[in-house]
Amino acid sequence: xTITQDSSAPLIAVVGATGAQGGSxxxxxxxxxxxxxxxxxxxxxxxxxxxxxxKLGVAVFAVSLVVENEEEVYKAFVGADxxxxxxxxxxxxxxxxxxxxxxxxxxxxxxxxxxxxxxxxLPSISKISAGKFPHVWHFxxxxxxxxxGRQAGVPFVDVQAGSYGVNFINxxxxxxxxxxxxxxxxxxxxxxxxxxxxxxxxxxxIFVRHVLELPVFPDGGEFVAYAETINVKDxxxxxxxxxxxxxxxxxxxxxxxxxxxxxxxxxxxIVLDLSDTLLxxxxxxxxxxxxxxxxxxxKWADYVKDADWSKLLA
Ligand SMILES: NC(=O)c1ccc[n+]([C@@H]2O[C@H](COP(=O)([O-])OP(=O)(O)OC[C@H]3O[C@@H](n4cnc5c(N)ncnc54)[C@H](OP(=O)(O)O)[C@@H]3O)[C@@H](O)[C@H]2O)c1
Numbered sequence: 433x434t435i436t437q438d439s440s441a442p443l444i445a446v447v448g449a450t451g452a453q454g455g456s457x458x459x460x461x462x463x464x465x466x467x468x469x470x471x472x473x474x475x476x477x478x479x480x481x482x483x484x485x486x487k488l489g490v491a492v493f494a495v496s497l498v499v500e501n502e503e504e505v506y507k508a509f510v511g512a513d514x515x516x517x518x519x520x521x522x523x524x525x526x527x528x529x530x531x532x533x534x535x536x537x538x539x540x541x542x543x544x545x546x547x548x549x550x551x552x553x554l555p556s557i558s559k560i561s562a563g564k565f566p567h568v569w570h571f572x573x574x575x576x577x578x579x580x581g582r583q584a585g586v587p588f589v590d591v592q593a594g595s596y597g598v599n600f601i602n603x604x605x606x607x608x609x610x611x612x613x614x615x616x617x618x619x620x621x622x623x624x625x626x627x628x629x630x631x632x633x634x635x636x637x638i639f640v641r642h643v644l645e646l647p648v649f650p651d652g653g654e655f656v657a658y659a660e661t662i663n664v665k666d667x668x669x670x671x672x673x674x675x676x677x678x679x680x681x682x683x684x685x686x687x688x689x690x691x692x693x694x695x696x697x698x699x700x701x702i703v704l705d706l707s708d709t710l711l712x713x714x715x716x717x718x719x720x721x722x723x724x725x726x727x728x729x730x731k732w733a734d735y736v737k738d739a740d741w742s743k744l745l746a
Pocket of ligand 1: 476
């Protein structure tokens with residue numbers, strides 16, 4: 433473990449340190465043979481995930497990183513050498529709030545003295561699809577923040593997370609049980625649709641660590657953190673092979689998919705956001721996976737092998 437309190441080590445300020453991405457960044461830094469000081473942010477320093485951070489040697493810093501709390505947000509970044517920034521769209525599902533918070537984090541990190549910012553962005557699906565899929569607000573907002581960061585006057589790198597493997601155990605992506613006892617992955621996409629997949633909790637952080645440990649901070653860089661690209665047919669096949677359960681892929685229409693989301697009570701704009709996200713998957717291009725990572729990230733088959741499926745596939 434190399435998280436230190438020694439003031440000669442660079443101080444990395446980590447947003448979302450109790451969450452999937454930020455937590456992964458903290459653990460990747462802790463595993464490095466280089467020494468870091470880490471300041472990890474949370475709104476609740478008493479929660480179990482925050483206590484775990486303290487045990488690792490992280491300086492846990494309680495702060496709510498919202499625009500209404502601007503003064504405290506600025507204080508939070510004072511003295512940071514580098515900052516890892518992430519926003520959580522799903523907590524409020526509001527693109528304008530995500531953009532405002534993302535910009536505030538960049539401004540605060542810069543004002544605090546950071547000489548490099550690593551931001552967890554996503555591409556603009558509106559732009560990639562030339563306006564065909566205009567509703568993917570949880571991507572488009574992050575792309576606005578990325579553009580802002582690139583003009584901010586501080587070295588800025590975008591490390592986008594691929595699709596988490598864990599998405600497929602949660603509604604609306606989890607397979608449904610059919611009358612014959614088998615399971616069907618019901619998605620409004622063709623079997624050949626490819627996704628970049630990552631087991632975010634163990635692996636997202638190694639991409640950020642890679643960026644931080646390059647000989648020169650790659651200002652302007654864009655990386656996508658994923659272990660592999662896999663089409664949804666192979667995803668279902670490997671899932672079946674790894675669990676011994678029958679999991680087929682059933683292509684449903686966009687309308688059927690939206691009805692599932694509506695009947696689960698999701699707000700109308702999120703129904704559009706999630707359905708456009710899936711429909712746009714075929715429009716993605718993927719920047720290359722960074723070479724020279726400290727270890728290989730876990731592939732979907734690894735995830736299938738190690739996860740506990742006893743409840744989901746019962
Ligand atoms: N699921 C996917 O496939 C995927 C792929 C790419 C990108 N993403 C993006 O990933 C983002 C979420 O990241 P994650 O998965 O790491 O989230 P997560 O595991 O749900 O954790 C959210 C983190 O954000 C912190 N946080 C939220 N609001 C905060 C606030 N107001 N002040 C301070 N801290 C705050 C939370 O801290 P406390 O609760 O401890 O305060 C927590 O550490 C989303 O924007 C999503 O769009 C997801």
